Amino acid sequence: MKERMDLHELFTEDYDFRGKNVVALESTIISHGMPYPQNVTTALMVEDEVRRGGGIPLTIGLINGKIKIGMTEDDIKEFGKRNDVMKCSTRDLSYCLANNGWGATTVAATMRIAKLAGIHLFATGGIGGVHREAEKTYDVSADLMEFTHTDVVVICAGPKAILDVPKTLEYLETAGVPVMTYKSKTVPLFYTRNSSYPSPCNIEDDELIYKIVKNNRTLAPGYGALLLNPIPEADSLDEKYIEAEIESAINEMKLAGIEGKKVTPFLLQRITEKTEGKSLKANIALIKNNAYLAGKLSKGIADSFKDER
Numbered sequence: 001m002k003e004r005m006d007l008h009e010l011f012t013e014d015y016d017f018r019g020k021n022v023v024a025l026e027s028t029i030i031s032h033g034m035p036y037p038q039n040v041t042t043a044l045m046v047e048d049e050v051r052r053g054g055g056i057p058l059t060i061g062l063i064n065g066k067i068k069i070g071m072t073e074d075d076i077k078e079f080g081k082r083n084d085v086m087k088c089s090t091r092d093l094s095y096c097l098a099n100n101g102w103g104a105t106t107v108a109a110t111m112r113i114a115k116l117a118g119i120h121l122f123a124t125g126g127i128g129g130v131h132r133e134a135e136k137t138y139d140v141s142a143d144l145m146e147f148t149h150t151d152v153v154v155i156c157a158g159p160k161a162i163l164d165v166p167k168t169l170e171y172l173e174t175a176g177v178p179v180m181t182y183k184s185k186t187v188p189l190f191y192t193r194n195s196s197y198p199s200p201c202n203i204e205d206d207e208l209i210y211k212i213v214k215n216n217r218t219l220a221p222g223y224g225a226l227l228l229n230p231i232p233e234a235d236s237l238d239e240k241y242i243e244a245e246i247e248s249a250i251n252e253m254k255l256a257g258i259e260g261k262k263v264t265p266f267l268l269q270r271i272t273e274k275t276e277g278k279s280l281k282a283n284i285a286l287i288k289n290n291a292y293l294a295g296k297l298s299k300g301i302a303d304s305f306k307d308e309r
């Protein structure tokens with residue numbers, strides 16, 4: 001009996017996207033991030049935005065115990081309707097695959113799978129991070145640790161606004177993960193374009209991104225990089241307004257005893273309800289914006305890794 005499975009046994013087919021202008025997309029947004037049918041509509045729009053930017057979209061998910069990279073429209077529709085799709089971070093992948101399950105990939109899991117297939121660019125809405133009151137709960141997303149051993153460039157609109165943003169930024173600094181903001185001098189706060197947190201590195205020139213990525217591969221082999229792309233100004237919500245709704249939703253979460261993987265889906269749903277859909281509209285706008293930028297940068301990022309063997 002073999003001690004290990006061959007990698008190709010875990011995938012629906014043999015994948016090798018090295019050198020191609022591809023963009024990985026997660027599937028948690030479909031199964032756990034938005035209600036049906038907005039989840040399916042948004043996922044397909046996000047793929048279109050990657051294409052509009054000049055890239056090839058590859059939505060990643062687990063289907064019947066196999067990893068599929070480049071889900072079809074029918075796959076995405078099925079993900080959006082099913083209620084048995086497991087939310088998979090990196091630790092959950094093996095379990096879901098072994099049980100022939102359906103699984104939606106988080107940021108960390110998407111990064112891990114993308115790397116295995118030679119994909120080095122990933123667009124998402126926002127990354128996970130250090131949760132509020134983490135000093136009591138120890139709730140820190142696996143997304144942050146994944147950056148320290150998976151060399152994928154992640155584009156997002158900032159840490160999710162439900163998090164403790166200062167602690168999340170501090171964690172990334174301590175871990176040595178390059179954090180760049182795209183044409184902004186402050187760190188975006190997901191629903192909000194600007195903040196009081198200064199940008200560690202403001203990028204005004206796309207070529208500088210490619211140079212930083214190449215330098216990082218030499219200085220910190222295996223490390224990823226984070227590019228924060230602010231939500232479009234027309235879609236940005238007022239910081240004080242959205243923070244009040246987040247605090248209210250967090251209080252409800254505590255009273256309901258919601259913990260672990262259920263925290264983010266619960267809060268996003270309650271915030272959507274409390275803002276009468278304004279947060280969902282902003283969420284869709286920022287994800288599309290990130291996908292377009294990823295498509296635009298996909299060739300340059302692929303070229304930054306073209307010497308990989």
